[in-house]
Amino acid sequence: MPNRNRLHGEEGRAYWSMVLPAFSIYLLVMAFPIVLSIVLSVSNYSGGKMFGGEPWGFAGLKSYARVFSDPLFWNALKNNFYIVLLSVFGQLPLGFIFAYIIYRRLVKWPGFWQGVLYVPNIISVIVVGLLWQTIFSPNGPIAEVMNDLARAGFQSRLEALFASVGGFNVDDGLVSKILDMAGPAALDWFSDPVPELKELILSYEGAPLSELIGDLCNLFVPRWSPEFLSKPNIAMLPVLFVILWMYTGMYLILFLANMQKIDSQVIEAARIDGASEGQVMRYVILPALSGTIVNSAILAISGSLSSFSLIFAMTGGGPSRVTEILSIYMYNNAFLGRPNLPLANAISLVMVVISFILIGLTKMAEKRYGGKEE
Amino acid sequence: MSDEIKTTALGRIGGAAAKAAAYAMMLLFTAMTLYPIFWLIMNSFKSTREFQVSQLAFPKEPTLSNYVEAWKMGDFGLLFPNSLIYTIGATVGIVFVSLLAGFAFAKIASRATKPIYNGFVIGILITAQSLMIPLFLEVNLLGIYNTRFAVLLVYIGTGLPIGVYLATEYIKAIPSALIESARIDGASFWRIFAKIIVPMSMPVAVTLSILNISNIWNEFALINILVSRTELKSLPLGIYKFSGSLSTDYGKQFAALTIGMVPMLLFYIVFRKQITRGVAAGAVKG
Structure with a gap:
């Protein structure tokens, strides 16, 4: 293609009619906003009409x-x-x-x-x-998985504990072991933990053991709420x-x-x-x-x-x-x-x-x- | 192909360990990628109540009511056509205008080409998001805030730098002899554009379309400052409505998110090869 510096006639018209759509949109969407932001960044413009509204002017850097x-x-x-x-x-x-x-x-x-x-x-x-x-x-699946795991762990430890005493054999030793597992959470529920919890557990006499264990889990497993x-x-x-x-x-x-x-x-x-x-x-x-x-x-x-x-x-x-x-x-x-x-x-x-x-x-x-x- | 190379036992054991590690890594990241998406879709069929009780199990009584309500609340019946208009309109605009300029830059010698073309190439790294505020002020100044025209204009403008760049580089590779002989036969440049350049540029037109379709369909930051009337909004703006106060109505939120996700997933499944190729081409010259 011959290298000419100036385009003549049809060639020039074709060139510009093909370049101008892209070029003008580009100027409008990319170049003009840059200029506008330069102008406004050194002004005290506070919104409203840009021309003919509140006067605004140069405010330096x-x-x-x-x-x-x-x-x-x-x-x-x-x-x-x-x-x-x-x-x-x-x-x-x-x-x-x-x-x-x-x-x-x-x-x-x-x-x-x-x-x-x-x-x-x-x-x-x-x-x-x-x-x-x-x-x-806090209501998402991560919280749910972690809470399910914590509960499952607590539950299996309780089951093992009851199995070791041969089922529903409630004495102070068992109650205090449960309280050890619960840790400080017990104090949220009881002022004098050992007798109060013992009483609570004894009220489950006759019910299936799993019900007691489930309720103890509800009581003592802290719900973790991730932040x-x-x-x-x-x-x-x-x-x-x-x-x-x-x-x-x-x-x-x-x-x-x-x-x-x-x-x-x-x-x-x-x-x-x-x-x-x-x-x-x-x-x-x-x-x-x-x-x-x-x-x-x-x-x-x-x-x-x-x-x-x-x-x-x-x-x-x-x-x-x-x-x-x-x-x-x-x-x-x-x-x-x-x-x-x-x-x-x-x-x-x-x-x-x-x-x-x-x-x-x-x-x-x-x-x-x-x-x-x- | 490399089986005969690994002749020693040691090489085979090392290869097996490397393969196991490779599979482990791929499986782990694939699960991490797919599970959240699967989890979202699965839970979109649960009532919010069932979701709060169990998030990990399959829905016991799958329901479509989340979708019905989310569709109504999000005005998706209005937003879907809008998204189509913006995506198709802007994509066609970008491709057409880029090919035109690319032809002129690549095949009609002019002193103006170098500065203007370089201007476009520079634009590849200027992100329109950083111009959000001046753009917002500009459309207000021009009186085109809350118009489809402004959305299309901005979308076409932001797609042009990479579009003009890819089109120009592609058209440069079309033999000039073709154009010269057409010129000798008396064809105008516009005729050459229509009869030679456009048909021969189909691959780059496809690449550009693919790149822009997913970008524009998912675009949020710019349209967020260009329109505020519901009749003009696109899907991502509608989905965003389900954040904030609506975000704890999980059933509906998940249905809305799924509605927002599925069209592009389908598009991806159909055009995966082209999308991958387009992304690689579009990012080569960052």
Whole structure:
């Protein structure tokens, strides 16, 4: 194709009529909001009509000063950072190992495992968030399993105890052994435990032993009510777990797709020369995937910047805003309580700047590793 | 293929141990992946009362009433068509506009290509979620808050960077000789686009569609700030209604979550290969 600098006639018209739809939508949806957030972040705009309403004007870098002095901002940034760390040191290695297992055919039915492990990725994050919120809740299955186990344990110890005294042979020794098992829970029910409990047990005379044991379990086995999502100091852990659960399959797909581009003859040759499976991984596959690993890490960072809905659905940023990430921190400043739009726009711009730093990193990574994986 | 390589007994034992470990790991994570989903679907057929008594057993008296009520409460009859409109409309828009621009960038030489194309590539790493607030203000400024148009516009715009990138790279590989000979025969660029580029770009069009369909169907963060009227909402917004005060009505919540999950599960089961390929292609250049 001849390289002309200016397009003439039909060619020029065709070029622009084909480029402009994409370009104008792109400007409207991506470029204009960036400009708008730059303008508003240094203003004192407080909502309402942008033109012709309340006058608003330049307010300097006040909003940025507020952002950077806000502990909640640093908390949100820290949480974004945790998500990136989880991806790089959790999802990437796991995804790599899964991909390796499938690629090297260490398991049968490679398509099945790959297909299953990717499933969480295609479910709506709102569904995933609400599902796990319930699972981790005090009424969820984790609580039920743990409580069932605790009860079963207590029940079997009671059964053994009664068996050892040969059934319904109630004396003070037996009663105090039961009270030992119950521990401090007994004091919730009795002021003078031994005689009171003895009296209670004797009232079961004639009834089946299992009924007594069941009621003693109801009385003494404490119901555990997990507070995974309501304790501020641990609430981020379930969130991170769900992110791991949801997205590891994506890295599996990425690694597998790029492993399949490696010349399998190289691997077979290495095996014939006596290389172990571990050596093949270390000296053949890992180096060939260095570019993919860098790409995945970049993807992890941009993924943490773009995540919003999962945490929004699962915790809403709570309890007391400890699980906020940057996007939710921004959202809450714009829509909750007294909205602070300049502040929210400043946060938006901070996130865009982080993205631009990422783009710079990508370019550097491309120079270093470029071409290796494609 | 590698059976004859493992000739030594030692190698065979090591291989067997590695295989056992591999199976163990795969089984563990498969169970962890599938069980919560299975648990959700199973419990969606229980009444909230039965759920509170037993969460792990199969439903004793399976009921569909959760679904009937959740469908009504969530206005899913309204939201389902909306989700379809947004998903199909935006996907078609992204693919068409990307192919057009990709053709121009790849096959019509111009000085404008480099800066504009690079602008799109940069956009791949700028996440629209970080622009949520200015976007919200912009649609209000333009007077298109609470319109389908705004949703489609934003969805198409956020899908364009990766769309234009993949389309351009793909069309670059189509032989220029084809286009040149069509030009000599007097075909216009639009005709070439329709008769040569579109048919030959079907693979990348499929990849792009697949990538965008699941993204847009599940999208929540942006549409959440673009519309507030029920008639315009999509499924994820409707499902979100079942959090908060409704979240302890487990039966209905689980039915709503299942309604939200099943369409994409079916889509995935049918198009698994294409989806996997699309994800790998879409993420190569993060």
